[in-house]
Amino acid sequence: MVSPAGRVVTISDVAAEAQVARSTVSRALNHPGRLNLRTQQHIQAVADRLGYHPNPVARALGSQRTESLALLLPNLSNQFFFGVIRGAEEQAAAAGHTLVLAGFRGDPDQESSRIAGLSGAVDGFILVAARMAQGELQRIAGTHRIALVNRQVLGLPSVVVDPVMGATHAMEHLASLGHRRVVYLGGAPKQNWMNVRRWKSIRSRGASLGVETHQLGPFAPSQFGGAAAADAAVATGATAVIAFNDPMAIGVMRRLAERGVDVPDVVSVMGFDDVYGSDFCSPSLTTLASPTEEIGRAAVRLLLEPAGDRAHSVVLPAHLVIRNSTGPAPG
Amino acid sequence: MVSPAGRVVTISDVAAEAQVARSTVSRALNHPGRLNLRTQQHIQAVADRLGYHPNPVARALGSQRTESLALLLPNLSNQFFFGVIRGAEEQAAAAGHTLVLAGFRGDPDQESSRIAGLSGAVDGFILVAARMAQGELQRIAGTHRIALVNRQVLGLPSVVVDPVMGATHAMEHLASLGHRRVVYLGGAPKQNWMNVRRWKSIRSRGASLGVETHQLGPFAPSQFGGAAAADAAVATGATAVIAFNDPMAIGVMRRLAERGVDVPDVVSVMGFDDVYGSDFCSPSLTTLASPTEEIGRAAVRLLLEPAGDRAHSVVLPAHLVIRNSTGPAPG
DNA sequence: ATGAAAGCGCTAACAA
């Protein structure tokens, strides 16, 4: 850590103390086995005694590997992202990597400028709910290792929660309860990959089930947005509301409670993701659970995989969690 | 970004193209003003045209400044931490810094080993709810810039939420509702700085108010821990329960609901922090709100301040949010 | 199996 003189211990200090060349110290620590066992043990002992820790910056400059990954998110307010962060950090740490966190505040310009700024500082980028144009993503993928989360782009590695499975389960659940008129509350931004797929899948499954579907929005993907959407949602005459995500759904329920509209007796409400709080809100929320942590872990694995077998696209299942916010259609 | 040849653009490319020395390019970008305006503009233009972005790693090796900060947390499950992360990222980004996230899984050994591993890779550390021994923290502070969150150690910069204010408000609130017997559910680990202060302050304010206080625990600082504590809590005969944090309090309420014990008619329940969910759980939770984001921001500011006026200790106020989980003592 | 030497891309004295 620190020499008696107060200086940080460098590889030179270890080399001098162990009476070997600096390169030998480097090898002893990075490629033991390519060394005489005794020298390697000796060097290790000296390094330990001196409290030597290689400077990651210097190491990165030489090796071109920083052993760190960036996680780029639209914001840090959404509970869904928190799960992704947790999974990513866990997997990164397990692989001996460091995780850099960056929020881009929903601004696509900031998104690419942060990538540019971190370029060289990390070995790869996990882009969650990327807002950038597809062409720009492909261009970036030409020079950087990236993995997308909840967005698919042809030829780029990605991890998404199956939107078709989710929407299908949702519609089948509602249809089986007798609902014939369902409204989907879109989340902003409207062109959000997941938002588009969820709506498309809901509409198409609705058609095949003989359930009428409408879309409203986009609304902010938060309780606030849900509350703002609630009145319009019931005004459509729908007996069931599917929100783009759980916080929106909770916002809907809170607003309906204020108005005295009973959930699920008058209106059923569903969300997506099963984030923190969806189990203890009132009524508890029926939702399509996303494996948030696994998303983060899978994205890290994708990034760390040998470049050979890349371009995978991982599709994770969504599963229906039935709670108390959905019930038989009234009438 | 990338030269026609596919190589990443370096400072040398810019220098060659602009017909100046590399150091001049460096200056033009880092210390404009110390340069002839025309040269500086010319270099800037060339750099822009080539899409030059300085390599942060190389820059750090030369300057000894990485422009990045590490945020070290016991885990990434606690909602309270999420707020701190959000605030820290925001403030770091505003200051042009990058945030490295590291969880140490509650293990003090991992805590210090992650610090050692990141040493040199970041300019400073924010240590949230640090578990390390005080002496070790002081030793680390000798060689690294650190800022503690929710822990105070003599002479070290820190940001804490006022535990006395919080506990005082809590006890006064309960006393005014006629409660005479209060139980505090401690959070693990027992020696957690905040846990200790909260209990001490509750006990002492209880004494001066003539309210009997007991401590139970420690329990896991989560809904799970709260649920496990609930039965024992009511068994004490207390009419009010104060949990170490909100998730615990929510866990208590869920368990009590299962048992048919009414909150707040039979037992009042309070938590700390006012995290996500405390407003929409059922009943909504009376709690002592912590300014989580501001904690993160303040910690970053502390770290980024000129070394001269360091060793500040910031104490942020906790404020009482009265909701529906507290009511008059029964009887 | 080990050492010598050349960089990685940049910053920062020091010169001019």
Next chain:
DNA sequence: TTGTTAGCGCTTTCAT
């Protein structure tokens, strides 16, 4: 105001 020259601490050929 600008160029020259050393490094920063490490990895990595290339020799030996």
